[in-house]
Amino acid sequence: MSHPLPPLNPLRAFEVAARLCSLTKAAEELHVSQVAVSRQVKVLEDYMGVVLFYRQHRGIELTREGLELYRGVKNAFKEISDASRRVSRRGRKDVLSIQSYTTFSQRWLIPRLADFNARNDLLEVKLSSSLKPADFDSGNVDAAIRAGRGEWSDLHAEKLVDIELIPVVSAALQASAGIKTVRDLSRVRLLHSMARSSDWQHWLAAYGDTVEDKASVQFESSALAYEAASTGMGCAIAVKMFVEKQLESGEFLAPFPETLKTGEAYYLVWPKGTPPSDALLRFLEWMRGVMQTQTPAAPAAGEEGTPPARVLDSLG
Structure with missing residues (x-):
């Protein structure tokens, strides 16, 4: 049978106070009063039956038991924070990397990109320019604007105009x-x-x-x-x-x-066998919509x- 976890709020207050070696600084980071941090640490000490800090005139110092506990919980909280950041989509932007020709970027795409951003505020477009075919193997490009007749054996090509x-x-x-x-x-x-x-x-x-x-x-x-x-x-x-x-x-x-x-056209291309992301499909749909509304x-x-x-x- 696993040992029950200590109460998490007191454990978090202890981790911050131990990391900063200060109840005052811990209170500032946690946006609570110093008295509240002290009370949480006391709850944890009572729960574990040990003293975790030596209270000194100018601050606090970890006891032997406190140091051992801190070594364990600091990594645990870091892993929780890292995992939460990887999983959470709150405030996160998808990134879509597009390679385009300089002239296509300057004369057509950039003047209209603000419209795409306004419609897709959680999608960030990274735009690069090159005359060379995109190097999809590098992982730095999701899709590219390419001129030709759409006859690329290794690429999926969606005609734009x-x-x-x-x-x-x-x-x-x-x-x-x-x-x-x-x-x-x-x-x-x-x-x-x-x-x-x-x-x-x-x-x-x-x-x-x-x-x-x-x-x-x-x-x-x-x-x-x-x-x-x-x-x-x-x-x-x-x-x-x-x-x-x-x-x-x-x-x-x-x-x-x-x-x-x-006989040539501009295409949006990406590697065959690679399913297009939702971000890429939104970009393609937006480009087609704008192309169709252009006035000759x-x-x-x-x-x-x-x-x-x-x-x-x-x-x-």
Whole structure:
């Protein structure tokens, strides 16, 4: 038959007083009076039939029996505290680690992330950026935003939105260059993103025309190419969803009404064979909802009331 446990409240008061070597400090930690701590310790001493502290003028000191008891209960209370912290969900946030492209993060995800946080206050999103495929084996990434055709044998891929390309220029550059035909692009710099190095090639091939690209400028990311375009440096080939606000505001103009679907799309991916967490499913549902409510915007340069942009499908 197991020995009955001592009363827990007096035991807790004893553990704190022994750890701090002070009844006064123990009272402060437990948010009670010093008299209450003293009374609880006396209850425990009476229960066990031993003296646990020597009461001295300037404090307390453990007796031999008190020291032996303290060595046991301090570990017990620590284990109880640790176990409670592991089990309890009170005040705890789930953490969802997402890897994304820099431009996708800057131009689409970050401006909308506050909405997701407001709807999921107990879910913390950790966002990292890289052009490299996510290293799921490291355990540091739960899911990733990836561009492609969804043909990854080792990944579960949920399609988010098709990639549509559209050339954009600043209003100032359009006013000075007067771009009306594809060949007029030869008069301005073409701004390229090294992260999406084939976009201009695909768009021009779809039009069946050629453009002299002697003064082009290459940027590490699409976000940098868009920034350069906004200053009037040249014409950038943009993923439409990333420049819609600037098209709506008039900061960017679209010299041509057509957009080009490349056959690629953005996907949310995670390893096959790994069931998605509730947090990941909530993130996916939120992204799909926002994608569906996006309003297309691609007004032709210098024209008001222009019909919605036509969409060309890449033969590739």
